[in-house]
Amino acid sequence: MPAGPSRTAEKIVAMLVPPACREEVLGDLHERFLSRSQYVRDALHVVPLVILSRIRRTADPQVWLMQAFALYGSFVVTAWLLDGALLEQQWGLLRLAIPAAMAWLGLILEDAYARPARQLLTILSRGPATGAVLALLSQATFLATNPDWALPQAVAVYGCVASLFLASSVRMLFPPAADQLQGVNAPAAWLKLVGGSVDAPRGSLVWGVVLVAATLLGYLMWR
Amino acid sequence: MRPQMNASDCANSNRRLISDFNYPYTVGQMAKADSLGQFEQLVLTAILGLREDAYGVTIHAKVQELARPKEVSLGAIYVTLDRLEDKGLVASWMSEPTAERGGRGKRCYRLEALGERALQESAVTAKRVWDVVTKVWGKEWGKQWGKEVG
Numbered sequence: 001m002p003a004g005p006s007r008t009a010e011k012i013v014a015m016l017v018p019p020a021c022r023e024e025v026l027g028d029l030h031e032r033f034l035s036r037s038q039y040v041r042d043a044l045h046v047v048p049l050v051i052l053s054r055i056r057r058t059a060d061p062q063v064w065l066m067q068a069f070a071l072y073g074s075f076v077v078t079a080w081l082l083d084g085a086l087l088e089q090q091w092g093l094l095r096l097a098i099p100a101a102m103a104w105l106g107l108i109l110e111d112a113y114a115r116p117a118r119q120l121l122t123i124l125s126r127g128p129a130t131g132a133v134l135a136l137l138s139q140a141t142f143l144a145t146n147p148d149w150a151l152p153q154a155v156a157v158y159g160c161v162a163s164l165f166l167a168s169s170v171r172m173l174f175p176p177a178a179d180q181l182q183g184v185n186a187p188a189a190w191l192k193l194v195g196g197s198v199d200a201p202r203g204s205l206v207w208g209v210v211l212v213a214a215t216l217l218g219y220l221m222w223r
Numbered sequence: 224m225r226p227q228m229n230a231s232d233c234a235n236s237n238r239r240l241i242s243d244f245n246y247p248y249t250v251g252q253m254a255k256a257d258s259l260g261q262f263e264q265l266v267l268t269a270i271l272g273l274r275e276d277a278y279g280v281t282i283h284a285k286v287q288e289l290a291r292p293k294e295v296s297l298g299a300i301y302v303t304l305d306r307l308e309d310k311g312l313v314a315s316w317m318s319e320p321t322a323e324r325g326g327r328g329k330r331c332y333r334l335e336a337l338g339e340r341a342l343q344e345s346a347v348t349a350k351r352v353w354d355v356v357t358k359v360w361g362k363e364w365g366k367q368w369g370k371e372v373g
Contacts, residue, residue, distance in 0.1 A: 004325055021301070023317070027327030028279035028297065042297060049298030053305045 004030055005039045016047050018054040019115045025050055051112065058111045063174045067107055070170050071131070072100040074162035079155050086155065095149055098142075099135035099156060103163050106131030111176045123175060128167035132160040162215065169211040233275050233318050233331035259345050263312075265289050266303045267342045270313060270332050278318070278329035279304075304332060312338030 004010075010026060017025050025046060033039050075096040079086045086092045110127035135156070142150035151159070259267065269285035270277040283300045307313045318329045334342070357365050 010325070021330075023327045024279060024330035025301070027320075027324035027329060030325040030327065031280050031323060032297070045296045046298040046301065049296070049302050053302045057305055057309065 005033050005036070009036070009039060009043075013043050013047065017050055018113050020054060021050055055108060055112045058114070058176060059108075060174070060176070063170070063176070064104075064108070066170050066174065067167055068100070068104050070166040071103045071107075071163045072097060074166050075100050075151075075155070075159035078159040078162055079151070082154050082158065083152050086152065091149075095151055096155075096159075098149070099138055099151065099159060100163070102134040102138040103128075103131030103160070103167070106134040107167060107171075114176065124168045124171055127171060127176070128164045131167060132164050135160050135163070165211060165215040169215070172211065233278060233329060259341050262286075262290075262299070262303055263307060264342065264345045264349075266300065266307060267312065267334065267338055267345075270334055270338075271342065275331075277332045282332065307338065308332075310337075311335055312341055 010030070013029065014022055014026055029039065029042055029046065032042060076087070076093070079092075079096055086096070089095075107127040107130070110130045139150050139156045150156070265286045266282060268289060269282045273281050273285055279297065279300060282304070283295065283297045286300060287295045304313065304315070308315055312335055313332045314335050315330050315332050318331050320326045320328045353365075
């Protein structure tokens with residue numbers, strides 16, 4: 001009988017596979033182990049598809065769209081307040097869309113990799129924070145490689161802060177599908193038919209409205 | 224050589240099915256029995272054939288056998304199983320961890336009523352196709368084709 005895969009290989013695969021399906025995927029790969037090269041080949045075939053499938057399962061297109069608008073709006077409004085000329089430049093709107101898209105990607109990945117039964121604070125903070133970090137990283141990359149595509153520093157930073165608040169508000173009002181039921185593999189499509197969140201955070205509507213109002217008020221006062 | 228699996232692992236585990244949750248609707252209300260894709264048919268057939276021992280590795284082996292000579296990746300099996308579960312055609316639960324899997328459990332699958340109905344409809348349709356094809360091309364063609372694809 002062949003020995004199992006190395007602990008390092010298993011740790012790498014475990015890191016890449018979303019927690020919701022980690023146990024069965026790692027177990028199946030372990031059971032199929034014949035040689036190191038075969039294990040790596042199997043993992044390369046399995047991991048991307050498992051991630052995509054998990055993203056599909058945690059996806060809610062309507063909420064995705066709302067989040068995208070909220071994120072893009074954060075950067076556009078920030079640019080309008082701080083550097084109106086940016087909006088009139090050629091590719092100005094596209095430059096603003098890049099950090100917004102990165103922040104959006106962060107939210108999607110955070111939901112796909114979320115552990116079931118997250119706390120309210122985790123739902124509200126981790127996804128938007130991951131998105132903001134990815135947005136800032138994209139700007140840092142542009143500054144290092146192609147500064148013409150980087151946003152002015154203030155627009156990038158304050159845009160990220162605004163996106164944190166707005167994305168958190170959207171998530172408070174419309175909790176991610178991954179958080180609606182504590183069953184690990186509960187299908188998102190079924191959950192939508194329940195007519196609301198099975199395990200929605202209490203008072204989320206009130207807190208969502210308060211956060212949106214606070215963000216708008218903060219903008220107005222700052223301006 | 225691969226480790227021998229205990230066929231009753233899935234059967235004896237503490238089942239925690241999706242249907243164990245207290246849903247305010249029935250399986251029949253969740254979705255209509257959509258027409259199945261060819262790969263979905265293969266996966267459902269594999270689960271049906273494996274009965275109590277249907278999990279990732281065994282389902283993959285069975286689908287590989289049914290789809291020969293085509294190659295089937297394990298990743299495609301996971302994606303399809305997720306989709307079938309979302310459609311309410313199959314249900315899954317985790318079995319107890321075993322040593323041969325590095326101390327990890329299996330996600331076992333079984334057909335739901337909706338899945339059985341969808342598979343029956345697909346089988347009836349396939350039978351009609353088979354009847355027409357053999358009527359036109361002759362039964363000898365069927366035997367010959369069966370030999371060629373193994």
